Amino acid sequence: MSWTLCTSGAAILKAGVNVNSNIVNYGTNKTFLDQLSDEAENDACTLARSNLIGNYSGLTANGKQVLAKFCEAHIAQDLINYDVDAIGRGAVFHMVNILQSQKREAADLISSDKHKTYLGIT
Numbered sequence: 001m002s003w004t005l006c007t008s009g010a011a012i013l014k015a016g017v018n019v020n021s022n023i024v025n026y027g028t029n030k031t032f033l034d035q036l037s038d039e040a041e042n043d044a045c046t047l048a049r050s051n052l053i054g055n056y057s058g059l060t061a062n063g064k065q066v067l068a069k070f071c072e073a074h075i076a077q078d079l080i081n082y083d084v085d086a087i088g089r090g091a092v093f094h095m096v097n098i099l100q101s102q103k104r105e106a107a108d109l110i111s112s113d114k115h116k117t118y119l120g121i122t
Contacts, residue, residue, distance in 0.1 A: 001037075001038050001041055001042075001053050002034040002037040002038055002041075003034070003037050004041060004052075004053045004056055005040070005041050005044060005052065005053070005056075005064075005067045005068055005070075005071045006037070006040075006067070006068040006071040006072045006075070008026055008033055008037070010068065010072050011036075011037075011071070011072045011075035011076055011079070012024045012076075012079065014072045014073060014075075014076035014099065015075075015076040015079040015080050015095075016076075016080070016087060016091075016095055018086055018087040018088070018091070019076075019079050019080060019083075019086060019087060020079075020082060020083035020086040023079060023082050023083065024079060033075075036074075036075045036078050036079070037071070037075060039074070039078075040070070040071040040074035040075050041053060041071060043070075043074060044067050044070050044071060044074075044110060047070075047107055047110045047111040048110050048111065048116075048119075048121050049111075050116075050121045052067060052121065055121075058120055059119060059120040059121065060118065060119060060120035062118065062119065063118070063119030063120040063121060066106050066109050066110060066119060067106070067110065067119075069102055069103075069105075069106045070102075070103055070106035070107055070110060073099040073100070073102040073103035073106070074103055076099050077096055077099050077100070077103070080092055080095060080096060080099075081096075
């Protein structure tokens with residue numbers, strides 16, 4: 001299931017340049033990063049009340065973008081929270097607020113029944 005709705009590179013990029021470089025080394029921490037992806041994708045499926053992974057090809061291009069935005073923000077928050085001191089506590093507060101806003105906006109679209117057809121979610 002890992003990395004169907006977004007890429008690891010996009011999630012890491014959203015976490016920012018000062019995120020702990022040891023944790024984002026995919027070769028070393030593949031299992032941990034895959035777990036974060038699985039958690040984000042599971043949350044997206046739960047919000048949509050649909051198997052988004054199994055039905056990925058049926059999603060609209062816009063729907064895929066909304067789901068990627070949600071998962072990237074979800075994973076980026078986890079990466080930032082892993083080592084707050086690597087980024088700096090003041091910057092973390094600001095970054096996490098921005099990511100939470102992006103995540104909430106995407107979650108609202110994913111879970112709203114009136115947007116299901118628009119997203120291609122059945």
